[in-house]
Amino acid sequence: MSAMGRRSLTISVFLVTLLLVWLAGGVTAAAAGSPGADLTAANQLVAKALGLAQQGDLPGAKAAYAQFTQRWLEIEAGIKGQSKAAYQAVEAEMGNVQLALAKTPPDPAGLITALTALSTVNAGVVRGEYAAGNDSPGTHRSVADLLTLLDRARERAGAGDAAGAAAAIGEFRQAWLDVEGVVITYSGKVYADTERDMVDAQALLTSQPPRLAQALVVIDRLHENLGPIAGKTDYNLLDAASILLREGLEALLVIVALLGFLKKAGQAEKGRWIWGGVAAGLGLSVVLAVLVRLLFGTGAFGDNNFLITGAAGLFAAVMLIYVSYWLHSKSSLAEWQRYIRTRSTAALATGSLFSLATLSFLAVFREGTETVLFYVGMASSISMTDLLLGLGLGLAILLVVAFVMLKVGRHIPLRPFFLVSSLLVFYLAFKFTGTGVHSLQLAGVLPAAHVSYLPSINFLSVYPNWQSTLPQLALLLLAAGAAVWTRLRDQAIRQ
């Protein structure tokens, strides 16, 4: 391997390590400190406060309880990380104790009741009674659960409480990963519309001042779209196939474009770099999905999944834009002539090949984890035969599409091939830019301001907010500029 190749390899290894360290950080945070043991120790202070209150020593009880609240500040993050429901239950009981302590004249009976309830809840948390219905591993929300969250959002928005409604939509967004596999098998349109509406609803509710009437329309639309899916509890062969087809098609287009390019460059044997990237993307997706399933729970992973989709999507878009430009430049007269002259002797540098591998890796990894999680989620509601047959069917269709595209590509003359490929790759870059920004909005990293006059086009990933639309418009301008420049240069050569 050349020095350039080694450097590229080092950087890529560093990147993957960084990714794993980042993810491992979440694991460590979840595992560190043993929240149960911490709460057991802290609960002794509640027991002490309760004992003193029962003896009539209210100042003593208050002091012991103050020690508990100090301790709670240290350990609450651990409890919250383990189970949000448990955290909320403890905080609610603490509120009752605070209320009893605040009463004038003092209310010993109320304080004893509140401290007893707090002690009971703490013990329940230690025993893991709050695992169900929260983000801990193994719990799985259904579409019906999400409809309940929408009901809450609608009720809050109807009462003029934008913050409460936004909180419910935030919870909806986090739980989305649990049900998107169900939704996608039901309807690709409902899936895409829901992802768009989630961001819109959040943007409308958090704008200043909140646009409650419009938000209610979006929430109602979400409810209407998801309502018919609530009863869907089992899957068939076609469902299993459709997930792979939908999630795999874009990755396949990238891979086929890259393979086609290598063939045209007379270096088809270098295809193993691209397949290497695909294998790495698949491998990391499976490993990550297993880790998520075992350690985080999909709810806790929801935002991180959007981050991966967003970051990988934008990175892939940047690389695709360059590929598109490069392919398009080869469709120009001057570049084509030069390319024809040199291509028989030029060998692709290892660095370039590594770029192709990275791009194919990103194309697969971008939605790979999500796809594996879909399948893991549906595994309990489908027969093993149907699951395997569905996977096989989806894979077979993708392979046929790839085969046909490569076959057809081989018979297209060089210049049109580069032109068509550049357009295809540009379309993917355009789409990845839209979905990348949108995913980062779903993750809460980027803001989203709903703009009612902007269009919403699913197959182009155009969303009604400037944050995702402006980069796409800039891309279009860039492409138009490049096309005009190439044309002018060709005209100059002809003259």
Place this chain on the structure above:
Amino acid sequence: MLKFRAVQLAGLLLLSLILVACGSAAGGNPAPAVSIQAGAQAMRQALAGVQKAVEAADVNQAKAGGDALEAAWAKFEDAVKAKDKALYGQIEEPLGAIEAGVKATPMDLTTLAGQIRKLDGLLAPLAK
């Protein structure tokens, strides 16, 4: 294709930065959604709503106000805790009492009024 390497390096750098930035956010300490000042101002506003509902003895409105108060606090509590843990604890005290108080039947209007005043007094300096 040699220029690919430059694009690759730029892309790697971009992705690394995004991942590092996101890593800190994903590690359990999400960045505050609003500044302490803006958060405190919004919370005081929500608190005024609770006070109004308590004064009118409007149980439903008071409950809704309690939820709004919690939602407003959630947006900047991490920032307050990081800056001043003692103050965070002080705020949580009356906040917890108010949230519990608006759900109690019947509402203890005197205690609630006292806790609302206490919480507002703690938030006022932050909102400036």
